[in-house]
Amino acid sequence: MPGNTTTPPEAGLDLVVARRTDEAAGVVSLDLRRADGAPLPAWTPGAHIDLVLAPDLVRQYSLCSSPQDARVWRVAVLREKEGRGGSLHVHDKLSEGDPVRVRGPRNHFALEDADAYLFIAGGIGITPIVSMLERAERLGSAWELVYGGRTLASMAFHDVLGTRYGERVRIRPEDVYGLLDLDALLGTPRPGTLVYCCGPEPLLKAVEERCADWPADALHVERFTPGEPRVPLRDGAFEVELARSGITVTVPPDRSVLRAVEEAGVRVLSSCRAGTCGTCETTVLEGTVDHRDSLLTPAEREAHDTMMICVSRAAGPRLVLDL
Incomplete structure (x- = not known):
């Protein structure tokens, strides 16, 4: 793919806001480029980047430009x-020509190859789907x-998508059509079809409910906010061995693995601390x-070889992490 580099996601890039565009009511897009015009790291549809807006203000936004264009990242x-x-x-302080620190890209919403796709987007959830x-x-x-x-005025990229792809794109503003007819869309499973959905939590939950009879790996969703909290599998404390650091920490019930690791002096890149961005994903060497x-995904969870240490915990008395 054009623009491939060896820059790891942890290594930030200093980019410039090359263009700022009002895409819809309340939605602004930013074109980010290198000041010297050099190519940006490669990425795949569904990827997001971190915008480091201030030392204590880091936010994730999906890339919605073309992966084939290595000159620009658009959010x-x-x-x-x-x-x-x-x-x-972003809306009030970032202008054209302003520098911005960027980390990534990362992808936890990757588009798998399939014979057919059904894409469902709600509001700003259109952003990762554009490149898909x-x-x-x-x-x-x-x-x-x-x-x-x-409303139609609030829906970013609706005009571009409709013009480019025609009848395969159905634009359904709620004030005209009401809520999306998910029963008609998802009531009957379609063999060989993958469903990709991004949008507000009520839409995601409704789609998940209607895909209950679909194959287990058919539905892919991306959340901008955490799902409903679950009761932990384990009440008490547990130990976490940090294999590379040679340190073992105890994680009590009221503390995250991430916090315990940080308090032990081990630096881990993190951002949302809510289990939605994937920045703190860590390899699990032992334990469940x-x-x-x-x-x-369910399959990724069953493997027990990676975890988001900002929210996930041990299912047993001990974990060994690649830290």
């Missing part, structure tokens, strides 16, 4: 007045997109995991 950001401050910073459509076209797969939002993230 689109919804203004959220009741959010945690990241979107307001391009990939599905290149694969020659059958696909359709159903895209819902509050009580997975509490919103990223891993």
Whole structure:
């Protein structure tokens, strides 16, 4: 793929806001480039990057440009007045020409090859799916997109997608069509079809419920916010051995593995601390995991070879991590 480099996700890039565009009501997109025009690291559809907006303000945004264009990374950001401050910073403080520190890309929502796809997007959840459509076209797969939002004016990229792909894209603003008809879309499983869905939590939960009779690996979702918390599998403390550091820490019930590791003096890259971004993903060398993230698939969880240490815990008395 053009623009492939050896830059690891942990190594930040100093990029420039090359263009700022109002994509919809309350949605702004940023084109990010290197100041010298050099190519950016390669990425695949579904990937996201970290914008380091301030020392204590790091937020993740899906890439929605073309993976074939190594010159630019584009993100689109919804203004959220009741959010945690990241979107307001982007909307109110970032202008064309401004520098911004970027980490990544990472991908926990990768598009697997398939004969057919059903894409379902809600609101700003369209962002990771934009590049997936391009990939599905290149694969020659059958696909359709159903895209819902509050109003047409609030739905980013609706005009571009409709013009580019025609009838395969169904734009369904709620004030005209009501809620998406998920029963019609998902009521009957389709062999060989993968479902990719991103959007607000009520949409994701409704899609998950209607895909209960689909093959276990058919549905792929990406969450912007954590799912409902679950009761931990283990009440008491457990030990975590850090294999590379030669340190063993005790993790009490009221502390995360990440916090315990940090307090032991071991640096781990992290961001959301809620199990949604994947920044703190760590290899598990021994032990079983009580997975509490919103990223891993059922098959990935059953392997017990990786975990998000900001939220996930031990299912037994001990873990050994590659730290």
